[in-house]
Amino acid sequence: xxxxxxxxxxxxxxxxxxxxxxxxxxxxxxxxxxxxxxxxxxxxxxxxxxxxxxxxxxxxxxxxxxxxxxxxxxxxxxxxxxxxxxxxxxxxxxxxxxxxxxxxxxxxxxxxxxxxxxxxxxxxxxxxxxxxxxxxxxxxxxxxxxxxxxxxxxxxxxxxxxxxxxxxxxxxxxxxxxxxxxxxxxxxxxxxxxxxxxxxxxxxxxxxxxxxxxxxxxxxxxxxxxxxxxxxxxxxxxxxxxxxxxxxxxxxxxxxxxxxxxxxxxxxxxxxxxxxxxxxxxxxxxxxxxxxxxxxxxxxxxxxxxxxxxxxxxxxxxxxxxxxxxxxxxxxxxxxxxxxxxxxxxxxxxxxxxxxxxxxxxxxxxxxxxxxxxxxxxxxxxxxxxxxxxxxxxxxxxxxxxxxxxxxxxxxxxxxxxxxxxxxxxxxxxxxxxxxxxxxxxxxxxxxxxxxxxxxxxxxxxxxxx
Amino acid sequence: xxxxxxxxxxxxxxxxxxxxxxxxxxxxxxxxxxxxxxxxxxxxxxxxxxxxxxxxxxxxxxxxxxxxxxxxxxxxxxxxxxxxxxxxxxxxxxxxxxxxxxxxxxxxxxxxxxxxxxxxxxxxxxxxxxxxxxxxxxxxxxxxxxxxxxxxxxxxxxxxxxxxxxxxxxxxxxxxxxxxxxxxxxxxxxxxxxxxxxxxxxxxxxxxxxxxxxxxxxxxxxxxxxxxxxxxxxxxxxxxxxxxxxxxxxxxxxxxxxxxxxxxxxxx
Numbered sequence: 001x002x003x004x005x006x007x008x009x010x011x012x013x014x015x016x017x018x019x020x021x022x023x024x025x026x027x028x029x030x031x032x033x034x035x036x037x038x039x040x041x042x043x044x045x046x047x048x049x050x051x052x053x054x055x056x057x058x059x060x061x062x063x064x065x066x067x068x069x070x071x072x073x074x075x076x077x078x079x080x081x082x083x084x085x086x087x088x089x090x091x092x093x094x095x096x097x098x099x100x101x102x103x104x105x106x107x108x109x110x111x112x113x114x115x116x117x118x119x120x121x122x123x124x125x126x127x128x129x130x131x132x133x134x135x136x137x138x139x140x141x142x143x144x145x146x147x148x149x150x151x152x153x154x155x156x157x158x159x160x161x162x163x164x165x166x167x168x169x170x171x172x173x174x175x176x177x178x179x180x181x182x183x184x185x186x187x188x189x190x191x192x193x194x195x196x197x198x199x200x201x202x203x204x205x206x207x208x209x210x211x212x213x214x215x216x217x218x219x220x221x222x223x224x225x226x227x228x229x230x231x232x233x234x235x236x237x238x239x240x241x242x243x244x245x246x247x248x249x250x251x252x253x254x255x256x257x258x259x260x261x262x263x264x265x266x267x268x269x270x271x272x273x274x275x276x277x278x279x280x281x282x283x284x285x286x287x288x289x290x291x292x293x294x295x296x297x298x299x300x301x302x303x304x305x306x307x308x309x310x311x312x313x314x315x316x317x318x319x320x321x322x323x324x325x326x327x328x329x330x331x332x333x334x335x336x337x338x339x340x341x342x343x344x345x346x347x348x349x350x351x352x353x354x355x356x357x358x359x360x361x362x363x364x365x366x367x368x369x370x371x372x373x374x375x376x377x378x379x380x381x382x383x384x385x386x387x388x389x390x391x392x393x394x395x396x397x398x399x400x401x402x403x404x405x406x407x408x409x410x411x412x413x414x415x416x417x418x419x420x421x422x423x424x425x426x427x428x429x430x431x432x433x434x435x436x437x438x439x440x441x442x443x444x445x446x447x448x449x450x451x452x453x454x455x456x457x458x459x460x461x462x463x464x465x466x
Numbered sequence: 467x468x469x470x471x472x473x474x475x476x477x478x479x480x481x482x483x484x485x486x487x488x489x490x491x492x493x494x495x496x497x498x499x500x501x502x503x504x505x506x507x508x509x510x511x512x513x514x515x516x517x518x519x520x521x522x523x524x525x526x527x528x529x530x531x532x533x534x535x536x537x538x539x540x541x542x543x544x545x546x547x548x549x550x551x552x553x554x555x556x557x558x559x560x561x562x563x564x565x566x567x568x569x570x571x572x573x574x575x576x577x578x579x580x581x582x583x584x585x586x587x588x589x590x591x592x593x594x595x596x597x598x599x600x601x602x603x604x605x606x607x608x609x610x611x612x613x614x615x616x617x618x619x620x621x622x623x624x625x626x627x628x629x630x631x632x633x634x635x636x637x638x639x640x641x642x643x644x645x646x647x648x649x650x651x652x653x654x655x656x657x658x659x660x661x662x663x664x665x666x667x668x669x670x671x672x673x674x675x676x677x678x679x680x681x682x683x684x685x686x687x688x689x690x691x692x693x694x695x696x697x698x699x700x701x702x703x704x705x706x707x708x709x710x711x712x713x714x715x716x717x718x719x720x721x722x723x724x725x726x727x728x729x730x731x732x733x734x
Contacts, residue, residue, distance in 0.1 A: 085522035085574060086522070089523070089524075089527070089699060096704070096707070254730065258730070260722050260726070264718045267718075268715050271711050271715060274708070275705060275707065275708025275709075275711060275712075276705060287579055287581065290575040290578040291571070292572070465734075
């Protein structure tokens with residue numbers, strides 16, 4: 001569009017001239033309209049819908065505080081621990097910056113977990129939002145990588161041994177594992193070389209990917225439009241005159257003011273931790289991490305930070321007995337279920353072959369390998385949700401009792417696994433973790449069947465207000 | 467996993483008695499008690515800083531405890547020349563390893579790693595043990611490499627054991643102790659005919675030191691108070707800033723809520 005054809009900007013008082021000048025050279029007003037003032041969001045967002053914008057807000061906190069931390073931190077095995085204490089003691093307001101960053105890491109996961117849980121409650125991943133969900137999952141993976149790399153940087157005992165344990169998991173991969181682990185570390189053990197590369201990943205590589213994915217997530221969201229607690233499409237019912245969704249309201253100003261209020265509520269909770277309990281009882285900053293990393297002294301009890309503990313529990317729950325008495329029969333039963341449910345011969349044959357290959361693997365490879373596989377799968381399986389969920393309705397409000405029970409059980413299993421991951425191993429705890437692991441996976445694997453057979457109520461035509 | 471199972475199987479017969487960890491006393495510390503912090507700083511510099519460093523702590527930071535530069539220089543500055551220097555130590559790592567078997571840890575953030583309660587109990591739990599290399603052992607940290615640096619003040623303690631038939635009795639007596647205590651539980655086979663399976667272990671002063679037990683407890687309290695303060699010297703400022711921030715946020719909370727409600731009046 002030629003510059004002269006664009007209308008002059010009005011309504012900005014003394015800035016009309018400047019904005020017109022910019023708008024004739026850059027799609028400023030169009031961008032603002034399509035993403036804010038004329039982006040129509042459903043008017044019935046509830047509590048759960050705060051966490052997307054809050055996650056974005058925490059990302060900003062992490063980047064800004066991260067920049068200032070980088071100015072004073074030394075990614076050097078002999079100086080890293082002391083440089084963090086230097087930030088805490090001698091850099092003006094350094095303690096504040098550092099606590100915001102360390103607390104922000106945990107709150108990032110709180111927001112993202114609640115954001116994901118909202119998508120599970122209201123079926124926000126269902127068609128046409130599959131790609132939006134996939135971008136979100138990739139953000140989640142980046143976030144986990146970011147947290148893992150960042151946790152090594154203070155170079156405390158937990159930093160060191162946590163990284164050691166996780167990198168050693170790659171060791172379990174058959175054939176290439178040991179070489180791969182050395183390649184990741186850059187050394188035979190976690191060392192200065194590892195610290196330097198993790199620093200590079202943490203401050204530039206992963207954040208870059210994270211930002212790009214957040215942009216993609218938002219573009220996809222604004223393309224398909226936001227879902228809502230009723231799971232109905234507001235685009236289906238439009239005002240015939242204006243062509244605007246009847247149940248939609250412009251994101252700005254309605255949701256900008258609402259989310260601003262949400263940000264302040266968030267900041268109250270966040271600040272209580274930052275100023276009055278920055279260690280959060282050892283859950284956000286672990287006591288052992290105030291001891292400098294010592295490659296010769298393995299701590300008695302190595303536990304990841306709370307946001308990784310459910311997956312860590314699944315890893316530890318995968319014992320030889322679990323493989324033999326749960327995975328093998330589970331796999332056979334699941335294969336039979338698929339063969340019984342599908343009609344296509346090709347699918348049946350493929351299922352049979354895959355099952356036989358997996359069975360051979362289960363019976364020959366070390367249980368540790370399967371622990372790593374299950375841990376990886378427990379995160380990756382979320383990617384499949386759009387295709388596992390076959391319910392005729394999107395929202396939990398109209399889903400039947402089986403789905404509601406399944407989600408409740410899944411949440412309980414997630415918390416139980418999370419708690420067990422912070423504790424040391426005993427026989428009873430391992431059994432509990434194994435039951436939790438079974439429930440966790442059954443929630444996903446059986447979803448195609450129970451979501452379809454569940455008795456759902458009909459969805460309304462329009463959104464309902466509470 | 468396999469290794470773990472094998473280790474557990476091997477360890478089972480070795481575990482003669484289930485040993486409980488020591489019950490930690492609550493350290494009665496207060497980071498606002500400047501007199502206590504000053505006293506703790508003095509004890510720290512005189513007794514700890516000979517072997518332990520506090521390498522992330524500057525002498526200059528002691529001015530926050532209400533001391534003047536001259537006071538610090540005259541009374542506390544032994545291991546450095548200038549007040550801007552770090553609390554280093556003359557002892558080399560090599561010497562330390564040779565003398566104690568392990569290099570004494572830096573104490574800058576030890577209170578955040580161990581917790582004040584642990585330190586408070588630990589420093590009051592040394593006892594004479596002729597079998598250890600230093601002649602000392604500790605109720606909280608068995609076979610610790612550190613000798614009892616404060617023994618001239620505390621005097622010399624010995625460990626005493628009392629046997630009980632049930633846990634409740636042993637715990638009731640334990641709770642009356644001024645010192646650290648723990649209970650070892652024997653299996654019925656080990657206990658013998660009298661059936662006394664619960665062994666309460668505690669310590670008793672045998673030779674008095676230059677301080678009474680109460681004064682020694684106070685000295686340790688001050689020392690731990692100082693170490694807890696030193697582990698995060700900005701902790702008071704943090705809380706003070708926190709109150710101001712909370713106040714500002716509460717005002718913002720009201721304003722943004724009213725703004726939200728005002729805009730949403732016309733959404734039905």
